[in-house]
Amino acid sequence: xxxxxxxxxxxxxxxxxxxxxxxxxxxxxxxxxxxxxxxxxxxxxxxxxxxxxxxxxxxxxxxxxxxxxxxxxxxxxxxxxxxxxxxxxxxxxxxxxxxxxxxxxxxxxxxxxxxxxxxxxxxxxxxxxxxxxxxxxxxxxxxxxxxxxxxxxxxxxxxxxxxxxxxxxxxxxxxxxxxxxxxxxxxxxxxxxxxxxxxxxxxxxxxxxxxxxxxxxxxxxxxxxxxxxxxxxxxxxxxxxxxxxxxxxxxxxxxxxxxxxxxxxxxxxxxxxxxxxxxxxxxxxxxxxxxxxxxxxxxxxxxxxxxxxxxxxxxxxxxxxxxxxxxxxxxxxxxxxxxxxxxxxxxxxxxxxxxxxxxxxxxxxxxxxxxxxxxxxxxxxxxxxxxxxxxxxxxxxxxxxxxxxxxxxxxxxxxxxxxx
Numbered sequence: 123x124x125x126x127x128x129x130x131x132x133x134x135x136x137x138x139x140x141x142x143x144x145x146x147x148x149x150x151x152x153x154x155x156x157x158x159x160x161x162x163x164x165x166x167x168x169x170x171x172x173x174x175x176x177x178x179x180x181x182x183x184x185x186x187x188x189x190x191x192x193x194x195x196x197x198x199x200x201x202x203x204x205x206x207x208x209x210x211x212x213x214x215x216x217x218x219x220x221x222x223x224x225x226x227x228x229x230x231x232x233x234x235x236x237x238x239x240x241x242x243x244x245x246x247x248x249x250x251x252x253x254x255x256x257x258x259x260x261x262x263x264x265x266x267x268x269x270x271x272x273x274x275x276x277x278x279x280x281x282x283x284x285x286x287x288x289x290x291x292x293x294x295x296x297x298x299x300x301x302x303x304x305x306x307x308x309x310x311x312x313x314x315x316x317x318x319x320x321x322x323x324x325x326x327x328x329x330x331x332x333x334x335x336x337x338x339x340x341x342x343x344x345x346x347x348x349x350x351x352x353x354x355x356x357x358x359x360x361x362x363x364x365x366x367x368x369x370x371x372x373x374x375x376x377x378x379x380x381x382x383x384x385x386x387x388x389x390x391x392x393x394x395x396x397x398x399x400x401x402x403x404x405x406x407x408x409x410x411x412x413x414x415x416x417x418x419x420x421x422x423x424x425x426x427x428x429x430x431x432x433x434x435x436x437x438x439x440x441x442x443x444x445x446x447x448x449x450x451x452x453x454x455x456x457x458x459x460x461x462x463x464x465x466x467x468x469x470x471x472x473x474x475x476x477x478x479x480x481x482x483x484x485x486x487x488x489x490x491x492x493x494x495x496x497x498x499x500x501x502x503x504x505x506x507x508x509x510x511x512x513x514x515x516x517x518x519x520x521x522x523x524x525x526x527x528x529x530x531x532x533x534x535x536x537x538x539x540x541x542x
Contacts, residue, residue, distance in 0.1 A: 128176040128355055128422060131163075168192040169223030172285065173350045178425045180281040181432070184263065189285055196225055196287040196345040197490045204301040206322050212249045212437075213322040213334070215297070215306075217345065225345040227291070228254055228437055229334045231327070234496040238441035244414035245368050246326060249437030251288065251344035252494045257411060257436035258286035258346075259485040259494075260503075277481055279467060280403060282433040286346045288491030293318045294339045309333075342491050349432070356423040357432070363392070363401070364453045365417045376452060383456035391427040399461050399528055400431045402454055406464065409450040410478075410506050411439030443498035446506055451513060458517035461530045465514060472507055479504045 124130050163171065171188035172181075182189050199219035207214040207226065215227040228251045238247050261283040291297065298310050298320070310320040311333070318339035321328050334341060349355070363386045367374045376382040391397045408416055415438040419431045454460065471478040479500035486494040517526045 126178040126425075127174075128350070128424060129174050131174055167221040167223060168195050169221070169347060172347060173355075176350070176355075176422070178429050180430060181284060182281055184279070184281070192223075192285050192347055193287045195219065195221065195223060196285065196347060197289045199223065201291070201296045201300060204297050204306070205303045206306050206324075211245075211324060211326040213324045213328055214249075215322075224348040226348065227289075227343050227345055229341055229343040231334070234493065237444065243370065244366065244438065247415070247438050247441055248327070250440060251342065251437070252491075253411065253413075253437050253439040253441075254286050254344040254346060255288050255489055255491075255494050256482070256486060256499075257407075257413075257433070257439055258283045259482060259489075260410065261407065261433055263485075277471070277478070277485065278403075278407060278464075280407065280430075280433065282430050283436065284347045284349055284432075284434070286344050288342060288489045288494065289345050290340055290342050290491060292339055293320065293334075293336045293341050344437075357420045358423045359418050359420050361418055362416050363389075364405075366414065368417065376456070377449070380456065383453070387457070395428050396530075397427060397431075398457060398459060399530075402457065402460050403464055404431055404433065405451060405453045406460075406468070406510055407433060408439070409447075409454075409510060410503050411436065412442055412445075412447055412450070412502070412506075413439035414447055414450060440495060440499050443496065443502040446502070446509060448509070451510065454510070454513055455517075458521050458526050460514055460517075460527060462527050463530050465527055468507060468511055468514075472504075472511060477504060478507050 163174075166174070168188050168191040172186075172192050175182050175186050175188065177183075199221060201217050202220055203218045204227075205216050207216050213229065215229075216224060217227050218224050228249055230251050231248045232250055234252060259277065261278055261280045263277055263279055263281075293310075298307060298318075301307055306320070306322050309322055309328075310318065311330075313319050313333070313335050315335075316338060317335040319333040319335040321330060321333040349357070363382075364376050365374060367377075379385075386392050387398060392401070404416065404419065408414075413436060415435075420434060421427075421429050421431060470476050471481070482495070482503065483500055486492055514526065
């Protein structure tokens with residue numbers, strides 16, 4: 123239904139008449155637009171195909187060919203301009219491509235095998251480019267070809283993370299020489315080892331001592347495709363009920379009140395619909411990654427409260443493979459609720475033939491800067507998956523299966539309902 127689509131191409135979007143006059147897509151004022159009329163969707167750039175595929179239930183459909191094409195664009199399109207992203211604690215760059223698509227670039231700050239230092243608070247941890255890439259793959263699917271038949275094996279199958287790909291960027295040609303951001307340009311320098319470095323402006327780790335240096339001017343990073351401009355598709359920002367205190371000494375209410383979930387479930391939008399189940403999905407997602415930094419989340423305003431949570435900003439995942447942060451799982455332990463589709467998938471991923479770590483490793487090999495995750499991180503995901511399943515099992519034993527596992531399947535056709 124039209125109400126379930128983020129955009130109705132023929133009526134909802136401002137038409138830019140310049141697009142009809144030029145064979146190339148025009149975007150001279152940094153405005154995004156969708157064409158109308160008889161233009162074939164095949165002629166749209168892949169970033170636009172991604173945007174018009176967004177609906178009430180997911181960022182992209184399971185078999186949307188534009189996603190693979192968009193991932194290829196992220197690593198191959200010519201970068202035409204670069205600017206620092208305002209806000210946030212660490213340096214992030216907005217990159218614009220020749221086809222007018224845009225992506226958020228997070229540069230490499232840690233090697234694959236480095237762990238978060240034990241004395242770091244979660245709110246001062248590094249943002250890792252490979253965590254952004256791995257989160258995208260964990261959130262979606264991977265295809266496996268069997269000898270006798272083609273079988274599609276899904277990982278979490280949420281499809282709530284915008285497409286992300288790793289790219290090796292030339293800091294001289296693709297950042298310094300194309301930026302009009304003078305504040306960024308002024309921070310470039312040549313290190314004593316004759317490498318090109320820069321540090322930009324931000325509140326954490328933007329100094330000569332924390333500069334990002336190439337070898338000699340190549341740096342790898344993650345590129346996350348932009349969502350539609352806020353002027354076209356407003357998003358609502360929600361405070362995560364299980365947000366941490368972001369304070370060195372204070373605890374959040376949920377850390378001291380074991381009945382906190384009961385209070386949450388009496389508060390809109392958690393008192394009806396699927397939002398509490400969305401929070402549980404996000405909890406599992408974050409626990410598998412070890413991501414403690416989920417202070418807010420976003421939804422598309424057009425769809426009201428009956429829509430999915432966008433899993434944005436996952437750079438603080440995969441920081442420690444030797445430690446499982448059990449506090450991330452508190453929402454599940456307190457609420458004892460989970461979707462049946464999520465529970466069945468987690469049970470499948472715990473089986474030897476569909477092992478989560480193996481599926482992730484296979485999926486991540488597709489990325490241009492693979493390997494993405496250090497092997498101990500993959501093994502940690504299997505260990506954490508067992509912890510999640512034990513938590514659900516304990517809830518079922520305590521409250522009963524039907525009170526814990528929410529049936530989101532259509533019993534007539536044995537498929538997940540659109541409430542998914």
